[in-house]
Amino acid sequence: MAKQSRLEVWKTYKNYVGGQFPRTESGRSYAVKNAMGKTIANACQSSRKDVRDGISAARSAWSGWNNRSGFNRGQILYRIAEMLEGRKKQLSDLLVSQGYTAAAANREINRSVDRLIYYAGWCDKYQSLFSTVNPVASAHYNFSVPESMGVVGMLAPANASLLGVVSLIAPCIAGGNTCLILADQEKPLAAISFAEVLHSADVPGGVVNILTGYQQELIDWISSHVDVNAVVCFDQEKADWQKIQENGAGHIKRTFQWNAKQMDTADGQSPYFIMDLQEVKTTWHPIQTIVSKGGAY
Numbered sequence: 001m002a003k004q005s006r007l008e009v010w011k012t013y014k015n016y017v018g019g020q021f022p023r024t025e026s027g028r029s030y031a032v033k034n035a036m037g038k039t040i041a042n043a044c045q046s047s048r049k050d051v052r053d054g055i056s057a058a059r060s061a062w063s064g065w066n067n068r069s070g071f072n073r074g075q076i077l078y079r080i081a082e083m084l085e086g087r088k089k090q091l092s093d094l095l096v097s098q099g100y101t102a103a104a105a106n107r108e109i110n111r112s113v114d115r116l117i118y119y120a121g122w123c124d125k126y127q128s129l130f131s132t133v134n135p136v137a138s139a140h141y142n143f144s145v146p147e148s149m150g151v152v153g154m155l156a157p158a159n160a161s162l163l164g165v166v167s168l169i170a171p172c173i174a175g176g177n178t179c180l181i182l183a184d185q186e187k188p189l190a191a192i193s194f195a196e197v198l199h200s201a202d203v204p205g206g207v208v209n210i211l212t213g214y215q216q217e218l219i220d221w222i223s224s225h226v227d228v229n230a231v232v233c234f235d236q237e238k239a240d241w242q243k244i245q246e247n248g249a250g251h252i253k254r255t256f257q258w259n260a261k262q263m264d265t266a267d268g269q270s271p272y273f274i275m276d277l278q279e280v281k282t283t284w285h286p287i288q289t290i291v292s293k294g295g296a297y
Contacts, residue, residue, distance in 0.1 A: 012042040013188070015050060015212065016195030018057035019205020024213075025049040032189060035099035043188050046213035051180070051221045054209035058151045058178040059227055061206030066148050066176040070124030077120035077174060080201040081113045087197055091162060094189045098161065111264060112166040118269050119170040126175070126271045134282070141285045146278035148176030149254065150229040153222040155215060157234035157260050161187040165194055167263050168232060169208055171273040177229075180209045182222065188212040215240070223247040223255075230277055234260040 012029055014021040026047035031039040044050075065073075084091070088109050095105035127146055134142040152172050157164040161184055172179045183191035195210045211218070219240055223231045224247040231244050231253060241257055248255040256276050262268045 010039060010041050013044065013192045013212065015044050015046060015054075016192065016198070016208070016210040017050070017054045017206075018060075018209065019199065019203075021195070021199075022053075025053070030185075030214075032098075032186075034097050040097055041189060043192065043212040046182075046211040046218060048218075048221045050211055050213070051218055051225065054180040054211055055151055055153075055222075055225055055227050057206035057209050058180050061204055062148075062150055062178045065173070065178055065204060065207050068176075070127065073174060073176065074120040074123035076202050077116050077123060077170065080197060080203065081116035081120065083197045083201040084109070084116065084194070085113050087193075091190055091193060094193055095162065098187045098189060108160060108163045108264075112163050115163070115166050115269055116170055119174040119274070122271050122274060123174045126274050129271065130275055130278075130280075136284075139287045141287060142282065143285070144280050144282045146175070146275060147281045149277050149279055150177060151227060152177050152179045152277055153225070153228045153231045154179055154181040155219065155222070155231075155233035155236065156181055156184045156191055157263070158184045158186060159260060160263055162190040162194060163263060164234060164260075165191045165210075167258075167268055171269075172232070172277055173203075173207055175274040175277050177277050178207045178209075180211065180222065180228075182215060182218055183210060183212045185212070185214050219243065220247065223253075224250065226251050228253060230254040230256065232256045232258065232277070234258050234263065 014023055024044035024046050026045060028045035029042040030045045032041045032043050034040045091109055092105040096102055131145045134144060136142045154168045165181060168181060169179060192210055192212055198208050220243060223244040231248055236257060245255050
């Protein structure tokens with residue numbers, strides 16, 4: 001009698017919302033395949049309700065995260081880099097299973113760690129660089145200071161399943177924003193495993209929320225949600241980018257399409273990416289005149 005082959009058990013990767021790992025509200029999942037077309041895992045096929053839950057978690061976490069000092073946010077980003085460095089083997093295996101060579105996987109992980117450290121260093125410096133004292137022709141002080149926008153919706157690129165996610169998240173949270181990011185539907189494993197890194201790296205629940213699913217199904221709901229203040233993606237199809245812009249115009253939200261070709265170069269990191277997701281607040285303060293016996297000064 002022929003020996004029966006063992007039934008393979010595929011892991012089902014859950015979403016990451018509000019610091020927890022819930023299953024999708026829809027109950028749906030889809031098969032994630034390797035470079036040879038063989039199923040290697042299942043991922044949640046997120047729904048509109050999952051998008052709403054993720055955005056709600058991000059909004060609830062925004063005030064506390066925004067009010068933390070830049071130095072503390074930098075400490076947490078550096079801690080994420082430390083934890084990612086400790087999971088290199090796991091993430092390398094996931095990237096290789098989805099078509100990377102071992103050398104390319106290690107290069108992407110190293111670049112991701114370096115990018116997190118880069119933005120950790122900027123957390124307590126970008127405001128000093130971009131804030132100004134403005135000259136005015138009245139008895140006032142006039143200050144312009146960057147402040148975080150709030151909740152940012154993000155679409156991960158297909159060509160860099162880990163570095164793309166890190167390159168979106170790092171400048172966003174370095175500037176005090178919170179985010180909901182949709183992983184690439186074909187290669188989501190590194191992105192959703194990165195959620196385990198975030199979960200163990202002192203990142204408050206809700207600051208980063210990661211969903212898996214079909215972009216064509218979810219892109220409209222993310223970009224049209226009234227509580228999303230900005231949408232960021234890398235190179236999108238022309239029709240999808242037009243839809244994002246139209247939905248953004250309806251709620252006066254910022255929309256950005258960063259250059260995917262620069263992602264793996266030094267041009268893929270800059271304090272200007274932090275500033276893309278900042279509003280500039282200008283404050284007027286009267287100059288107090290003190291009157292003494294000798295006159296005003």
